[in-house]
Amino acid sequence: MDIKFCGAATGVTGSCHLLTWEGHQVLLDCGQFQGGRAQEAMNFEPFPFHPGDIECVILSHAHIDHCGRLPLLVKRGFKGTIYCTKATADLLEIMLIDSAYIHEKEAEWKNKKNQRAGRPLVEPLYTHEDAMEALTHVSPILYDQLKNINDSAHVVFNDAGHILGSAIVELWVTENKKTSKIVFSGDLGVMDRPILRDPTRIKKADYVIMETTYGNRNHPKEQAGMEALLDIVEETVKRGGTVVIPSFAVGRTQELIYEFNKYYTTDNPYRKTLDKVKVYIDSPMATKATEVFKENAQVFDEETKAYLLDGNNPLDFKNLIFTRTTEESKALNADTHPKIIISASGMCEAGRIRHHLRYNLWDPRASIVFVGYQAEGTLGRNLLEGLDEAILFGEPVKVKAQIHNLQGFSGHADQQGLLWWLQGFQQKPKELFLVHGEIQSKEDFAQLAQRELGYEPVVISQVAQYQLESGEELSREENLQEVIDEKMIEEMQKTIGDIHGAVERFLYDSKLAISGDSSLEKMVKINNTLRELHKDTIELGSILYDEQEKA
Ligand code: ZN
Numbered sequence: 001m002d003i004k005f006c007g008a009a010t011g012v013t014g015s016c017h018l019l020t021w022e023g024h025q026v027l028l029d030c031g032q033f034q035g036g037r038a039q040e041a042m043n044f045e046p047f048p049f050h051p052g053d054i055e056c057v058i059l060s061h062a063h064i065d066h067c068g069r070l071p072l073l074v075k076r077g078f079k080g081t082i083y084c085t086k087a088t089a090d091l092l093e094i095m096l097i098d099s100a101y102i103h104e105k106e107a108e109w110k111n112k113k114n115q116r117a118g119r120p121l122v123e124p125l126y127t128h129e130d131a132m133e134a135l136t137h138v139s140p141i142l143y144d145q146l147k148n149i150n151d152s153a154h155v156v157f158n159d160a161g162h163i164l165g166s167a168i169v170e171l172w173v174t175e176n177k178k179t180s181k182i183v184f185s186g187d188l189g190v191m192d193r194p195i196l197r198d199p200t201r202i203k204k205a206d207y208v209i210m211e212t213t214y215g216n217r218n219h220p221k222e223q224a225g226m227e228a229l230l231d232i233v234e235e236t237v238k239r240g241g242t243v244v245i246p247s248f249a250v251g252r253t254q255e256l257i258y259e260f261n262k263y264y265t266t267d268n269p270y271r272k273t274l275d276k277v278k279v280y281i282d283s284p285m286a287t288k289a290t291e292v293f294k295e296n297a298q299v300f301d302e303e304t305k306a307y308l309l310d311g312n313n314p315l316d317f318k319n320l321i322f323t324r325t326t327e328e329s330k331a332l333n334a335d336t337h338p339k340i341i342i343s344a345s346g347m348c349e350a351g352r353i354r355h356h357l358r359y360n361l362w363d364p365r366a367s368i369v370f371v372g373y374q375a376e377g378t379l380g381r382n383l384l385e386g387l388d389e390a391i392l393f394g395e396p397v398k399v400k401a402q403i404h405n406l407q408g409f410s411g412h413a414d415q416q417g418l419l420w421w422l423q424g425f426q427q428k429p430k431e432l433f434l435v436h437g438e439i440q441s442k443e444d445f446a447q448l449a450q451r452e453l454g455y456e457p458v459v460i461s462q463v464a465q466y467q468l469e470s471g472e473e474l475s476r477e478e479n480l481q482e483v484i485d486e487k488m489i490e491e492m493q494k495t496i497g498d499i500h501g502a503v504e505r506f507l508y509d510s511k512l513a514i515s516g517d518s519s520l521e522k523m524v525k526i527n528n529t530l531r532e533l534h535k536d537t538i539e540l541g542s543i544l545y546d547e548q549e550k551a
Contacts, residue, residue, distance in 0.1 A: 001175055002474065003182075003207075004465040006048050007031060008436040012213050013039060013065040015436060018049055019182070021175045024150055025049065027057045028169065028184050028209070032068025032099070032125075035375075037495070037539060038488035043069060043125050045483070048463055052077035056149050059084035060186025061166035062091035062250075068099055071126040071134040082138045083147065085157050087165025087296040089140040091250060094288050100124075100131040113498055113532075143167070143299065158200035161189030162411055163251050164293055168200055180206040180468065183429075187211050187436070188413040188421055190219070194258045195293070195314070197301045199413065201424025207468055208429045210422070212437030214414040215445030226259045230270045232367050232404055237273055237338040241365030241401070246353045246380060248346035249285035251411065252372050254293045256342055257281070257315050258304070264317040274319070280332055282323045282352050283344040290315055290322070333359040346372045348379040358392040366401035373407060377538045391534065394527055415445065422449060431471055432457040495540045502533040 001021040007014030008031065015031035027049075033042040051073050059082055060066055070082060070092075084092065107124035114121055141147045141157065148154045152174045157167035169184040183205040191198045236243045247253045260279055263270050281287055294315055297308055307314040323329050329352050332341060343353040357379075360366040374380035379390060383403050390397050413421065422432075432449065434442045434457050442459045449455040458466070465474040506529045513522055 001173055001180065001468045002465055003209075003433070003468055004048065004463070005433070005435060005460045006463055007033070008065075008211075009460050009462050009464070011035070011039070011438060012436050014042065014069075015060075015066045016047075016069070017184070017209060017435070018054075019171075019173070021173055022152065024152065025054050026149065026153065026171075027054050027073075029060055029066045029186075030057055030069045030073050031066040032064050034065055034068075037491040038484050041487040041491060042484060043072070047073070047076065050077070052079065054078050054080055056080040057082045058149070058155055058169055058171065058184075059088060059092075060169060060184065061160065061163055062088045062095050063163065063187065064095060064099055066186070067092055067095065069125075070137075071096060071100065071130040074134040074137060075126055075130050078137070080137065081149075082134070083141060083149065083155065084138065085143060085165045085167050085299075086140040087292065087299055088167070089138050089165075090292040090296065091163070091165055091289065092138060093135055094250065094285060094292065096131040096134060097128065098285055100126055100128045104128065117497065117501060158202065159197045159299065160186050161191075161193065161196045161199040162187040163189075164196065164254075164296060164299065168202060170202060170205075182207045182209070182468075184208075185210045185421070187213070187411070188418065189411060190413055190417060193411075194255045195300055195304050197299070199417075199421060201421055203424060203426045205425060205429045207431045207433070208422075208425070209433045209435060210418070211412075212418065212434045212442045212445045213412045214410070215418060215434070215437045215441035215448075216415060217441070218414045218416055219410060226263070228406055229259075229369060229371075230263060230274075232369055232402075232406075233277065233340060234270065234273050236365065236367040236402075237277055239365040240338055241363060241367060242338060242356075242360050243340045243367045243369060244353070244356045244360050244401075245340065245342045245369045245371060246346050246348050247283075247286070247342050247344060248372055249283050249344040250289040252346065253281065253283070253286040253342055253344070254290055254315060256371065257290065257320065260320070260340075261312075261314055261317045264319060265312065277338055277340060278319045278321055279317075279340045279342065280321050280323055281342050282329050282332060282356070283342070284324075286342070286344055287322045287324070329355065332356070346380070347374050348383070354379075354392055357390065358395070358397055361390055361392075361397045361399050361401050364400040364402075367404060368401050369404045369406055371406050373410070391531075394531065415448065418445060419448060419452060422453060422455075428453070428455065431466075431468065433460055433466075434458065435460045492540065495536055499533060499536045499540065502529050502536065505529050506533065 004018040006018055007016035013035060014033040015029040017028040019026045033039040103124040104127055107122055111121045143157050143159055146154055146156055154172050156170045160166040160168045166186055168186055171182045172179055183202050188199045233243050264274055304314050341356050343356055345351045374384055384405055388399050432455050434446055439461055446457040446459050449457050462476055464476045467474055509526045
């Protein structure tokens with residue numbers, strides 16, 4: 001049996017591994033590359049295999065860096081089945097439809113610029129129809145259910161505790177009458193997280209493919225918890241302001257609802273304040289995702305199930321309101337009562353959160369509370385770093401609200417968690433492949449695994465193929481990092497060209513405006529050019545930042 005690592009090799013995104021034996025070809029994940037223009041450009045590259053030859057995909061979970069290229073796989077000829085857990089199948093629908101929408105918007109935006117620059121137009125990576133088509137290939141199975149995927153292989157999903165539905169894959173393959181077992185960790189979660197069960201430890205494997213996102217880091221012991229958030233709520237309510245929480249629609253938002261529910265339904269010092277305050281979930285995607293959570297209660301952890309058995313709905317309470325329409329969302333801003341608004345996107349780059357920032361950022365009584373990671377260059381990160389004026393819907397908005405940073409635990413196991421999981425194997429597997437981490441993270445974890453457990457892991461750093469039984473490396477097809485570097489230079493040149501064009505148009509239009517030939521239409525044009533310039537500069541900044549980080 002051969003394994004080919006096609007993604008999550010140089011970094012943490014684009015998870016995709018191909019298993020080949022006796023005429024069978026099976027894919028583990030089919031994720032999207034993310035994190036900057038160069039990485040995104042990688043998604044358009046051909047797959048290092050023929051999609052039409054793939055028999056089935058075994059999907060670990062619904063994060064885009066694990067499932068985001070499935071519609072493209074189908075578009076390029078895949079005819080087989082996509083196996084995943086039921087909760088993953090439910091979340092997949094939300095994720096892929098949202099992702100298709102983003103790709104369509106992205107292509108629209110690029111084509112506006114391409115048209116002006118006389119460059120050829122681009123197609124979106126995939127469309128809504130492609131996403132819908134991909135979803136027809138999904139065949140959900142239960143955790144612990146043994147599923148034959150062909151005449152010589154079967155699979156079992158175990159809870160990975162990373163997001164709802166996430167799985168560690170056990171795969172048995174029989175070749176030449178000999179059966180080998182492959183374990184694919186997917187993304188491993190953290191112990192004692194709300195709602196989710198702890199990651200499952202697997203006892204036996206011949207070959208292990210393991211993620212190492214936090215292979216050289218441990219999460220801080222002392223974490224600002226729910227009570228820190230409730231203290232902020234109390235103070236903000238006292239001032240008569242609104243608490244705005246930008247939050248990822250899938251996962252983090254449901255955890256917040258779960259935590260708020262505890263304080264809204266028990267006796268505690270915050271209860272008096274909370275009874276007067278409504279919590280609004282203002283994100284259609286978060287609302288849909290919460291429905292998926294409610295429909296998949298069978299995979300909750302024991303604590304959450306106990307709530308359910310007590311007749312409590314852990315994802316609902318009296319003061320919780322899901323807004324449905326745009327009108328309901330807008331009405332929140334006219335309402336002057338202190339309240340809590342949880343909205344997406346989590347990094348404030350798009351979505352309804354931007355309306356709430358527009359209406360609250362200038363208000364010294366309000367609080368903006370960040371509960372998740374904020375990437376470089378995003379509005380969220382800029383606010384955390386002390387931005388004093390934001391541009392929202394073309395208007396400057398002064399930042400007078402209090403900005404708080406309460407980043408909770410990451411959804412990924414840290415170094416100790418990874419080691420704990422690896423210790424679960426009762427016998428050392430024949431081979432341990434480390435994927436899904438920055439190179440330093442993989443190498444540091446490899447050293448740790450050697451020192452502590454006597455492993456000699458194979459660190460995967462580019463597209464490469466191995467023969468499993470002999471451990472022999474068969475080929476290195478391309479150096480992914482070199483491809484990314486080339487793309488980066490290409491994207492930088494394009495962006496610099498766009499900035500150049502925008503500056504020229506700005507100078508020309510503003511000269512006309514100064515000379516008296518200024519109409520409203522012209523001013524709107526100037527404003528649009530400035531917005532484009534702003535976005536391009538941020539993009540260039542983030543491409544350069546990626547480059548610096550590597551150096
Ligand atoms: Zn993930």
